[in-house]
Amino acid sequence: MIVIQAKLIFLNQEDKQIVLDLMRRWSSCMKFAYKRLLEGYDRKTLKRDLQGMFDLNSRYVDDAIMKARSTLESARELGKSPKKVIFGGRDLFGKLQKRHINGKAYEKLKIRWQEKRKGNLYSRGDKSKKGNLNTRIEVRKNGTFLRINVGERKYVYARIEAGYKKNKRREELLQEIAESNIPYSVELKLKNGNIYAYFAIEEEYPEIKITKEKGVIGIDINAHPGNISWTEVDEKGNLISYGNMPMPELASGSKDKREYFRWQYAHEIIEIAKKKNKAIVIEELEIKDKGKRGDFSGRKSRRIRHSFSYKSLLSKIKTLAKREGIEVIEVNPSYTSIIGMLKYAPQYMITKDISAAYVIARRGLGLQEEIPDNYMKFLNALTVEELEELKEHVKKTVRNKHLKKKHLREINKAIKFLQSLESEPERVLKPLYGTSFSTYDFWRVLKVAVVTPLSPEKVPRDFSTLKELLIQGKWGDP
Incomplete structure (x- = not known):
């Protein structure tokens, strides 16, 4: 407009x-x-x-x-x-x-x-x-x-x-x-x-010429520390290149100044898409996570509404892409960070932000993310007792009250999930059969079991430790 x-x-x-x-x-x-x-x-x-x-x-x-x-x-x-x-x-x-x-x-x-x-x-x-x-x-x-x-x-x-x-x-x-x-x-x-x-x-946009036929550019915008992560993938979902774009100007300054730089960053993303001749995949603009109380008080929805106009930046990318005839695909962002950090960060030795952008790109191509075999074997061997031990470890080591509460809540959910599958003889190898849970529940349990013990005080930036578990199936090292 x-x-x-x-x-x-x-x-x-x-x-x-x-x-x-x-x-x-x-x-x-x-x-x-x-x-x-x-x-x-x-x-x-x-x-x-x-x-x-x-x-x-x-x-x-x-x-x-x-x-x-x-x-x-x-x-x-x-x-x-x-x-x-x-x-x-x-x-x-x-x-x-x-x-x-x-x-x-x-x-x-x-x-x-x-x-x-x-x-x-x-x-x-x-x-x-x-x-x-x-x-x-x-x-x-x-x-x-x-x-x-x-x-x-x-x-x-x-x-x-x-x-x-x-x-x-x-x-x-x-x-x-x-x-x-x-x-x-x-x-x-x-x-x-x-x-x-x-x-x-209303603007009259040109016909879309750059589509996902040759691949896409996946975009992940992070409120903290404030950057845009992007990945380039081919039409089969293989990773080709990636990058990170810091946005310090959006953390402070006048409203007009932040608006100016939002347009500048949006233009940079469009230039990348034009150069690579690929469509753009972004997270859905609508805020669907209303939180427990249904009033958008959840952490994710607060981040979307308050952190450097997250929605405004994505909207500008979408508008500029339409002006240039570039296809824009919006996908559900659920669990993209968790799947990225567990599956692709250790595999390609990339950050969790880049890996989240990679998952978003693959999701834009309609690709499904399966849990790797070695992770499935690890989950199959995981016991409620081990998670109870992890809970006690978190109680003793984590000093941050908010973080401790979050970890304990996640661990309790994982315990409840495992308990619900105890009656299944092949509870993880056939995870969805006869249960009301989705694949996302297994990714959540996996995060609790492997990421929380690595660094209970904060989410680590380096996930290379998981490479042996992911590729070779080795686990059990303290």
Whole structure:
């Protein structure tokens, strides 16, 4: 999506007041629709009732309902209570409630919050109406104008000033949009007494030319220490090359600075894919791990939401890839780190981050990860008593309370898993037969049995110790 920001200059103060009144009514309509959606009202009922209540045409009301629904869905996806959403901004509202600012500063803060709360208007584009019916760009001899529908057959015109310093390229682009009749959405916002317009058009992406036929590039983004790991594989899933891209700039700095570097790193990944002529495999953008309480409070979902805009970086890689005609495959990231560190890190002598990217790449090709034979034999010989001994060892050696709790929880799960398979004569050689467990449960037990004893205080970076067990089947060395 391409977004162009511009300032609106009105011919007279009366026209501006008419538009401000329209924005106030639309904002109220959107907030009212949000409350009714929470109560279970459907779109048709709302659309019929809200037109007369707020004196808006059906298109404005429909757009208000759509915005209210998207706000509701966003709150649910982020694990927030939809009933606690504050229009105008929670941070600003919190500052106003505390009253730690007085006088003119407080009044300025209050005006800013009111502008964010009441100064909004959104109008969707429509291809059948040659762009946008309620807010249309019109090109005249004396400039480019926005025609705003303020009532039944009543319009207000505002001159579009593209940027603080008049930007000719922006204005030319807006003129091209108006003349091409392509659909564009317009959003008006009130800031410091001025009305700004945001014009958005959907991009038309070229045909995909670089596919997974010749292999893929697997991407694994790590919150700590903050880097992108990538691997190149051929069409059969064989490892060809790999690399690591540190991202220190994303750990601190202003929002704009971090946004700039996210685009830079995304461009670097695209250049690698173009050079290698291979598709890109990334983790799914949707956060499906809601945690035990169902409110996205799990460690993984917190990492995704808070650590250097994980989702934003992947989204940028996806967008740039589409612009270059590169296929992007999204895969479920479950257990990619565990499988990578146990199976491929010791085999290829690579880090766990690189190995996780390798698993992601193979998963993008549709390849399944089987547990190696020697690991299966090791699991078949593993006993509950040995895991009980490991539990006691962790209790005595691990000082970090959080880490100790995590280890003990994982060991208890592994014990429970082994106990459930005691009745099976060939419990590991035919692991899924007659059980409710998946292959992932065996990888979890394997991690507990071989990684935790190696380094109970932290996950090791070097997994070469496992090479003898993986390749030669040797185990039992303290």
